Amino acid sequence: xxxxxxxxxxxxxxxxEIVLPFGTRLTQQNGFLHAGIITSILDSACGYAALSVAPExxxxxSVEFKVNLLAPAVGESFIARAQVKRAGRTLTxxxxxxxxxxxxxxxxxxxVQSTIMNxxxxx
Amino acid sequence: xxxxxxxxxxxxxxxxEIVLPFGTRLTQQNGFLHAGIITSILDSACGYAALSVAPExxxxxSVEFKVNLLAPAVGESFIARAQVKRAGRTLTxxxxxxxxxxxxxxxxxxxVQSTIMNxxxxx
Amino acid sequence: xxxxxxxxxxxxxxxxEIVLPFGTRLTQQNGFLHAGIITSILDSACGYAALSVAPExxxxxSVEFKVNLLAPAVGESFIARAQVKRAGRTLTxxxxxxxxxxxxxxxxxxxVQSTIMNxxxxx
Amino acid sequence: xxxxxxxxxxxxxxxxEIVLPFGTRLTQQNGFLHAGIITSILDSACGYAALSVAPExxxxxSVEFKVNLLAPAVGESFIARAQVKRAGRTLTxxxxxxxxxxxxxxxxxxxVQSTIMNxxxxx
Numbered sequence: 001x002x003x004x005x006x007x008x009x010x011x012x013x014x015x016x017e018i019v020l021p022f023g024t025r026l027t028q029q030n031g032f033l034h035a036g037i038i039t040s041i042l043d044s045a046c047g048y049a050a051l052s053v054a055p056e057x058x059x060x061x062s063v064e065f066k067v068n069l070l071a072p073a074v075g076e077s078f079i080a081r082a083q084v085k086r087a088g089r090t091l092t093x094x095x096x097x098x099x100x101x102x103x104x105x106x107x108x109x110x111x112v113q114s115t116i117m118n119x120x121x122x123x
Numbered sequence: 124x125x126x127x128x129x130x131x132x133x134x135x136x137x138x139x140e141i142v143l144p145f146g147t148r149l150t151q152q153n154g155f156l157h158a159g160i161i162t163s164i165l166d167s168a169c170g171y172a173a174l175s176v177a178p179e180x181x182x183x184x185s186v187e188f189k190v191n192l193l194a195p196a197v198g199e200s201f202i203a204r205a206q207v208k209r210a211g212r213t214l215t216x217x218x219x220x221x222x223x224x225x226x227x228x229x230x231x232x233x234x235v236q237s238t239i240m241n242x243x244x245x246x
Numbered sequence: 247x248x249x250x251x252x253x254x255x256x257x258x259x260x261x262x263e264i265v266l267p268f269g270t271r272l273t274q275q276n277g278f279l280h281a282g283i284i285t286s287i288l289d290s291a292c293g294y295a296a297l298s299v300a301p302e303x304x305x306x307x308s309v310e311f312k313v314n315l316l317a318p319a320v321g322e323s324f325i326a327r328a329q330v331k332r333a334g335r336t337l338t339x340x341x342x343x344x345x346x347x348x349x350x351x352x353x354x355x356x357x358v359q360s361t362i363m364n365x366x367x368x369x
Numbered sequence: 370x371x372x373x374x375x376x377x378x379x380x381x382x383x384x385x386e387i388v389l390p391f392g393t394r395l396t397q398q399n400g401f402l403h404a405g406i407i408t409s410i411l412d413s414a415c416g417y418a419a420l421s422v423a424p425e426x427x428x429x430x431s432v433e434f435k436v437n438l439l440a441p442a443v444g445e446s447f448i449a450r451a452q453v454k455r456a457g458r459t460l461t462x463x464x465x466x467x468x469x470x471x472x473x474x475x476x477x478x479x480x481v482q483s484t485i486m487n488x489x490x491x492x
Contacts, residue, residue, distance in 0.1 A: 036409030066189040066312055066435035068216045070209040085234055086193040093191045111208055113236040115310055163282030189312035189435055238433055312435040314462045316455040331480055332439040339437045357454055359482045
């Protein structure tokens, strides 16, 4: 997250926003953000959303996710919004959307559905 | 759909509801609906949602879907609600949730993200 | 499984075959097997494969799966072959392929990647 | 690919290997490769495998993929191996595995199933 200068913009119980701010060097010369970066911020957003509803001492680990790449990731900045669909004792399921921002307009560029595991340290 | 007595309860542009009514014989003796049935109504709901935004003469075909099974499908009836996330010329991406209904309460039991292809007959 | 007359044809450690024999009434009038049935035998094959490597007293539960529908499921009979990719303490990941059989030839019709949870009864 | 110094190690019809060589700076301080990087080389391997069977003038585009993260990506180097499961006119379905290499041993760390679209330039 620090490497790509992504920032947690909002955290509430079960919902997280991550912003990838202006001026990033992650875009390719054509101005597209690499799918791996979009996927990473979606995965991170889901992880933080799951963590927001996890037991207090738990860490979280992505088990799997499925991403649909919907449009070229062209934008001045990007935002990933994750929501918890269901929080279980062991597993949490989240969805997240990634948007490209251009002159104040948002465009949906990718969407993910993911499964996250709570890792609770053994005493 | 007819076999399992599922019914299209609502169709608007990009959003569809399918209901599996009371009295179904699809439940196992423990009252659970088989995951294959839940998956089928979610897949059908996504297909109809995609069809609702497809070109007029197009048919639709499920390319793939990913389903998370969130809770035992125990209920008097079931409802699947699908929404189009993005409609393209060739491919449409949908999400859908399945709920179990018990005494007026809805419980989320499964969620799906799917890709559907428009099949346009060649002249 | 009994309802659709599917049968476990082979079980070894981490690999399972399920066969849907001749004469099934599950085909539609055009001879296609419904995607929900193909998905069900793939899901079942993955479940049994996971069970074959699970701790002795564990039951298994499908957490999620992703299926690609590759070709129309037209055949005299069908076979699903599942393999365990990784067996963990809590989660097992499997892949499975479904084939249609026609006059001795196999054709790949669907493929799945799934996550299964071990449910270990508490003492 | 160039940014992370990944290299196409092998390309045959329908099968591709990508290697992420020694000395990469992509690992975190604990020696783990970030899931986003593993996912990127799996996605790239699937893209090249699809391209190897695509019509001559086609380009390829990832429609969607689903990844299971199976073990911490700790290794001296990493290899992604992709295979085409089915090549269609419009869509190709691939699977790929990522392995960590340590002192000559391979360990499976992630597996992906993906859908790729052929983009054929209009005359």
